[in-house]
Amino acid sequence: MFRNFFGTEGMLDRVQGTHVMRLEEYLEDDTCVIRAELPGIDPEKDVDISVADGILHLRAEREEHKEEKQADGYRSEFHYGRLARSIRLPQGASVDDVTASYKNGILEVRVPAPKAAATAQATKIPIARG
Numbered sequence: 001m002f003r004n005f006f007g008t009e010g011m012l013d014r015v016q017g018t019h020v021m022r023l024e025e026y027l028e029d030d031t032c033v034i035r036a037e038l039p040g041i042d043p044e045k046d047v048d049i050s051v052a053d054g055i056l057h058l059r060a061e062r063e064e065h066k067e068e069k070q071a072d073g074y075r076s077e078f079h080y081g082r083l084a085r086s087i088r089l090p091q092g093a094s095v096d097d098v099t100a101s102y103k104n105g106i107l108e109v110r111v112p113a114p115k116a117a118a119t120a121q122a123t124k125i126p127i128a129r130g
Helices: 002-006
Strands: 018-020 023-028 031-037 047-052 055-070 073-088 099-103 106-112
Touching: 023 073, 031 055, 031 073, 055 106
Parallel strands: 018 073
Antiparallel strands: 023 031, 031 106, 047 055, 055 073, 099 106
16 A cells, blocks of 8 residues: 555665664555564663655664673663654655654554645647648
């Protein structure tokens, strides 16, 4: 469905050392909705959303560190990584209308889909004889 609408399968690039962000993409009424599962992050610090040349760029960086002190020892565990995804927006989509929200570990980006341009009717051109 989105292959035709977005012009690609969704992923355009992959940066070395960066994992591909898993997404859910769908149309809701006249709005393109892109959702990414990003639990345990601070969206204000850890997420970057930008649009350039008709492409929506999503980047997130996650760092988690756990420590457990027990009577018989100490245990430490950490997870970190970068996630990124680039998605071509529908032709004619306005950057000014792109909105993003984060709730319960889900980043949601909404882009109003532009109305389909009316198909221009062919105009017959007369041929002069001369």
